[in-house]
Amino acid sequence: MSGMEGMSIAAEPGLVLGLVAAVVTAPLVATAVVAAGGFPRSPRTPAVGGLGVALAAAALLSWLCYAAEGPAFEFGPRFGGGSLVHVDGITAALLPTVALIELAIVLVAPKRFLDPAATVRLLLGAAATTALFSTAHPLALVVLWIATALPTWISTRGTPGGRPAARVFATVMLLALACMTGGTLLMLADPPWERGCGLVGNAGGWLVAIAVLLRKGIVPFHSWYPALFSGAPLSTALAATMPQVAAYTAVRLLMGHADHGAGVGAELVVLSQLALVTAAYGAALALVQRDLRGLIGTLAMSQSAMVLAGLAGKLPMELNGALCVWISSGLALTGIGLVAWALESRAGPLSLATPQGRFYDAPALAALFLIFGLAAIGLPGTLSFVADDLIVSGSLDEQLHAGLLVIASTVLSGIAVMRGWFFIFGGPTAVDGPRHTILPRERFALTALLVPLFAFGLWPGPLVATLERAAEQLLGVTADGEPLPAPAAGEVTIGSP
Amino acid sequence: MTGHDIVAALVVMQLAAPAATLALVGLPALLGRPLSERATTQIVGGGFAVGFLAAISLLGLLFARGFTPEVVHSGTWFAVGHHAATMNLVADALSVPYVCFSTGLCWLVNSFAGKYLHREPGFARFFILLALFGTGMNLMVLADSIDVLFAGWEFVGISSALLIGFFFERRNAIDAALRAYTTYRICDVGLLTAGVVIHRAVGSGDFERLFGADWPTSTCLVPAGTATVVSLLLVFAALGKSAQVPVSGWLPRAMEGPTPSSAIFYGALSIHAGAYVLLRCEALLDMAPLARVALVVIGAGTALHASLVGRVQTDLKSMLAYASMAQASLILVEIGLGLRVIPLVHVVGHAILRSLQILRSPSALHDRHELEAAIGGHPDLGGWSPLSWLPARAQAAVYRIALERGYEEMAVTKFVVGPALRLLERLAAAERAWVTWLGEKRPRREGARP
Numbered sequence A: 001m002s003g004m005e006g007m008s009i010a011a012e013p014g015l016v017l018g019l020v021a022a023v024v025t026a027p028l029v030a031t032a033v034v035a036a037g038g039f040p041r042s043p044r045t046p047a048v049g050g051l052g053v054a055l056a057a058a059a060l061l062s063w064l065c066y067a068a069e070g071p072a073f074e075f076g077p078r079f080g081g082g083s084l085v086h087v088d089g090i091t092a093a094l095l096p097t098v099a100l101i102e103l104a105i106v107l108v109a110p111k112r113f114l115d116p117a118a119t120v121r122l123l124l125g126a127a128a129t130t131a132l133f134s135t136a137h138p139l140a141l142v143v144l145w146i147a148t149a150l151p152t153w154i155s156t157r158g159t160p161g162g163r164p165a166a167r168v169f170a171t172v173m174l175l176a177l178a179c180m181t182g183g184t185l186l187m188l189a190d191p192p193w194e195r196g197c198g199l200v201g202n203a204g205g206w207l208v209a210i211a212v213l214l215r216k217g218i219v220p221f222h223s224w225y226p227a228l229f230s231g232a233p234l235s236t237a238l239a240a241t242m243p244q245v246a247a248y249t250a251v252r253l254l255m256g257h258a259d260h261g262a263g264v265g266a267e268l269v270v271l272s273q274l275a276l277v278t279a280a281y282g283a284a285l286a287l288v289q290r291d292l293r294g295l296i297g298t299l300a301m302s303q304s305a306m307v308l309a310g311l312a313g314k315l316p317m318e319l320n321g322a323l324c325v326w327i328s329s330g331l332a333l334t335g336i337g338l339v340a341w342a343l344e345s346r347a348g349p350l351s352l353a354t355p356q357g358r359f360y361d362a363p364a365l366a367a368l369f370l371i372f373g374l375a376a377i378g379l380p381g382t383l384s385f386v387a388d389d390l391i392v393s394g395s396l397d398e399q400l401h402a403g404l405l406v407i408a409s410t411v412l413s414g415i416a417v418m419r420g421w422f423f424i425f426g427g428p429t430a431v432d433g434p435r436h437t438i439l440p441r442e443r444f445a446l447t448a449l450l451v452p453l454f455a456f457g458l459w460p461g462p463l464v465a466t467l468e469r470a471a472e473q474l475l476g477v478t479a480d481g482e483p484l485p486a487p488a489a490g491e492v493t494i495g496s497p
Numbered sequence B: 001m002t003g004h005d006i007v008a009a010l011v012v013m014q015l016a017a018p019a020a021t022l023a024l025v026g027l028p029a030l031l032g033r034p035l036s037e038r039a040t041t042q043i044v045g046g047g048f049a050v051g052f053l054a055a056i057s058l059l060g061l062l063f064a065r066g067f068t069p070e071v072v073h074s075g076t077w078f079a080v081g082h083h084a085a086t087m088n089l090v091a092d093a094l095s096v097p098y099v100c101f102s103t104g105l106c107w108l109v110n111s112f113a114g115k116y117l118h119r120e121p122g123f124a125r126f127f128i129l130l131a132l133f134g135t136g137m138n139l140m141v142l143a144d145s146i147d148v149l150f151a152g153w154e155f156v157g158i159s160s161a162l163l164i165g166f167f168f169e170r171r172n173a174i175d176a177a178l179r180a181y182t183t184y185r186i187c188d189v190g191l192l193t194a195g196v197v198i199h200r201a202v203g204s205g206d207f208e209r210l211f212g213a214d215w216p217t218s219t220c221l222v223p224a225g226t227a228t229v230v231s232l233l234l235v236f237a238a239l240g241k242s243a244q245v246p247v248s249g250w251l252p253r254a255m256e257g258p259t260p261s262s263a264i265f266y267g268a269l270s271i272h273a274g275a276y277v278l279l280r281c282e283a284l285l286d287m288a289p290l291a292r293v294a295l296v297v298i299g300a301g302t303a304l305h306a307s308l309v310g311r312v313q314t315d316l317k318s319m320l321a322y323a324s325m326a327q328a329s330l331i332l333v334e335i336g337l338g339l340r341v342i343p344l345v346h347v348v349g350h351a352i353l354r355s356l357q358i359l360r361s362p363s364a365l366h367d368r369h370e371l372e373a374a375i376g377g378h379p380d381l382g383g384w385s386p387l388s389w390l391p392a393r394a395q396a397a398v399y400r401i402a403l404e405r406g407y408e409e410m411a412v413t414k415f416v417v418g419p420a421l422r423l424l425e426r427l428a429a430a431e432r433a434w435v436t437w438l439g440e441k442r443p444r445r446e447g448a449r450p
Helices: A013-035 A044-068 A089-108 A116-132 A138-157 A163-189 A199-216 A224-231 A234-241 A245-254 A266-286 A292-311 A316-347 A363-376 A383-398 A400-425 A440-458 A461-475 B003-030 B037-064 B095-116 B123-142 B146-164 B171-202 B224-241 B250-256 B259-266 B270-280 B282-286 B289-311 B316-336 B341-375 B392-403 B405-439
Strands: A073-079 A082-087 B070-080 B083-091
Touching: A013 A044, A013 A073, A013 A082, A013 A089, A013 A116, A044 A089, A044 A116, A044 A461, A082 A089, A089 A116, A089 A234, A089 A245, A089 A316, A089 A440, A089 A461, A116 A138, A116 A234, A116 A245, A138 A163, A138 A224, A138 A234, A138 A245, A163 A199, A163 A224, A163 A245, A163 B405, A199 A245, A199 A266, A199 A292, A224 A234, A224 A292, A224 B405, A234 A292, A234 A316, A245 A266, A245 A292, A266 A292, A266 A400, A266 B405, A292 A316, A292 A383, A292 A400, A316 A363, A316 A383, A316 A440, A316 A461, A316 B070, A363 A383, A363 A400, A363 A440, A363 B003, A383 A400, A383 A440, A383 A461, A383 B070, A383 B083, A383 B146, A383 B171, A400 B171, A461 B070, B003 B037, B003 B070, B003 B083, B003 B095, B003 B123, B037 B095, B037 B123, B083 B095, B083 B123, B083 B146, B095 B123, B095 B259, B095 B341, B123 B146, B123 B259, B123 B270, B146 B171, B146 B224, B146 B250, B146 B259, B146 B270, B171 B224, B171 B250, B224 B270, B224 B282, B224 B289, B250 B259, B250 B316, B259 B270, B259 B316, B259 B341, B270 B282, B270 B316, B270 B341, B282 B289, B282 B316, B289 B316, B289 B392, B289 B405, B316 B341, B392 B405
Parallel strands: none
Antiparallel strands: A073 A082, B070 B083
């Protein structure tokens, strides 16, 4: 880090704000171009341009935050527990992840799927998601929850055979949005970020917790997760679930309350216990899925729950592990989902009841599915290995049952992934069966997803250090569990109030 | 350049050489431009040859220095608070001889497989997995911390499962690969949890803090309670890779893979991975009599099981698989009895003999068929068995038990796997029914506004 000293960007809040604006507005500009009828034959071009700019800006922002080694950057009026634009280690790590996931989805999307309307929905969803990951403002979070859920519902509803899944999604999301709105308003009326918060504020916290439970697909409200993967286009399901909007909301609204000694509220502790059960249950269900989409849906449910389970950790190590799982599972499961989508676009729906013999049809996709699958379950040398190490160590440090459930989830996910690979790609192949080569844009997108998985797996230092600082700030303790010294006056809030 | 620097360079070369070949052969294949058979064999073989020469040099150097252990600190991989994953490797009297013979065997098998798998559709895939296995095995053997050891252990498990399922056009190969991987994965819980316990006990995964670095005379540096817990977890981890009862069913099925991989995995290296880990952590076992007893009981039971079942097998590779299982079990018994050098010698001797037998098995069958054709019948080989002393009814009962593979798989399937899968199937069906109900379009009530 010595080389980075003196590169503090604390004096350049305008640059940070500009980059955040670029991340959010680039997809919106692309949306405007597509909606205005530009590139009617290939709406992918402006979409890739917009999301590419967003990714570049997010990556630069991430690097600046790593180099700055400073506290959070906040801009705009502070309302409730956070300000309108809030950039800390978590934002810095997650924004590029979200942008990369969205870009990969647009690149891999089959041509017949990516009409202008679908592209607009994807881009609007991307803009809303990146905006959500840049704010800590409670009301902005509520508005962006709605903005991120709508494209998913519209897209699922418009898919042939997708109406049942859309109804399930709508039911759960309406409940979640009602809880989120009510809970946020109660929290604003009686802020838990200030000492002496009363019954109203606590009730608000619990309502937000229920909203997170619903939106994150935690037991007993988990069924919409695999249903969405089965009924919606895979792009829609991946864009809706991989960024983990609800986990981000939990971090912003349920952590750092004044009355919580270690920075984690009772709501989050209860959520984490249910999430642990969900992680193990989802991985167990993945073992008996009959089709590929069901497998991806249950795996996504399990991995997503693992993130929430780690968020309630009292030690930065566990929180750090949860954040690493957030990134690694997001990238790896997006990779698996996109490979599945590419396969489906060539061969139709894929069953897991019998071996499908797809290896010689698409050997490159087979190799990529295996690598993404292994990268999702803790292959040494990938980010998930680091994530599993941290989250297992952290959770076992605190509670034995938590550690054992995390281990059970990891073990079962591994078996499910390997079963999925052998049943899709193994089996007899028809001599005159089709042979499909991977398209260059598919190869580029999938390779781009692999790069951070392996780069941060082999060289996790910078990412872990960035996330450690963010975890320490959120929990108010150092990595060793010592209380964090209070920031100097004016250090936290930078930019115009 | 000091002696330590030379040792460090040679140790790193053990890992770098096979890892580089993995990248050199794997990346072109991933990009859709696999190398020719000749280039593939030469590159992977070259990596193993470099590794083997480095290992022999290391052995000579270590011998000249009186087998004084050298720990190579390659830095910290990542650290959060008190939790640090270090990249420590060790060159000592256990790791260096072991890495010599493991790299040497990989090199030999590479040469054999280059011809054996000629024009096989998965030619490049085999060598990529062989390079992955070689990297993982060396990582595991040279590890001086539980984190590095676990990483190597995982590579060995993954490459093993993928090679068992090498001929994945066949359903049997898929089932065998999944059975092996499931067993590995479940038993990996032991190693994973042991790693966490070690981190909590000594603040890092370094073996130096656990039992020093002077194998075979290392002594335990942690309390007996910790040593017992870690040892029992390591024994559990070893059960899977060493195919011990009640999780031995995967081994005979693992012979579905190509002969060269069967030879190196289940005749030589992978089958002894558990024994190696236990040998590395022998000092802990000194403080854990319970783990020793468990090892002796499980090992002796499995040896008896494998000897009986192996005698009634009707195909050569299954017979060899049970012979491997029996020897691996005896090695665990030796470790359980507190021996250190004898199990190492036993591992090396058994690995060399068994891999030769497995590599030779296809041509041995061919020879046998020629012999039978020449003499016009089966040659009378005679033979004697201690079971012939038993009464006829007891012999029949033992024969039946052996034929049913000791009812081990039946018991595991009937009482563990079957009920668990049935429960999960029911839960999945209930989930589907619930989602279907939730997603149904409800008919509007009469009188409701359209």
